[in-house]
Amino acid sequence: MKFSLASTLLAAVAAVSAAPSKQLDDRSTPAELTFRxxxxxxxxDLSFPADGQFHxxxxxxxxxxxxxxxxxxxxxxxxxxxxGAMALAPTLDTSGNPQVAVGPPQPIIAVKCWGSCVPIYGDCFINGVPQGACCSGYCAANKxxxxxxSVTY
Structure with a gap:
């Protein structure tokens, strides 16, 4: 009896750990970005994957x-x-969307991005574990x- 119960538990644990989680599947495909x-x-506009390669x-x-x-x-x-040499500075457009200011203005030959980020109102921390940088905003109260x-009068 002990042997069959232990075997059943071991098989169940192996099956659960062998099945890929949806979160891992989502992270295996690079995000598709479009910069203007x-x-x-x-x-x-330039659309490209955030795969760590120059585009x-x-x-x-x-x-x-x-x-x-x-x-x-x-x-x-x-x-x-x-x-040439350049300086980059973060900024926001009039709607609060993220932008990068380039100084002095010059041609951008290529761009590469990597990783992923957490969208607005997404969980930036789950059970104390960081989930990634916020795409455009800041992390407060785990979101x-x-x-x-915007303030309306």
Whole structure:
């Protein structure tokens, strides 16, 4: 009796641990990102996976000064390749969406991003374990909160 009960429990534990969890499946596929690059009056979009590989922009003539970066914390999870020295600064558009300011304005040759981020109102901590950086906002009370808080009078 002891042997069959122990065997049954062992088989159940093995079956549960062998089955891949949905969370692991979701994380195995890189997030698809779309950035909008602003250069004075011109702009262009680039869609690419957050797979840690450089993706060429194909626009080496436009002097980019601002990049819309929804869906990821670009300041900590992306790298931008240019021909010259540049400074990057985080900023927000008028709706509170994340952007990266580029100074001095110059062509962005390629971009790479990695990892994933937690969307607004997603759990940034579960049982005290960090789940990732907030895409656009900050972590408070275990949830990612938006930077912009609108006030109606």
């Amino acid at each position: 690059f602003h250069a004075a009056a011109a702009q262009y 060429e922009t194909g626009n080496t003539e436009l002097n980019v000064n601002l990049i819309d970066t929804p869906g990821i914390n670009a300041m900590s999870q992306c790298e931008f390749k240019t021909n 990612c909160r938006p930077f912009q808080v």
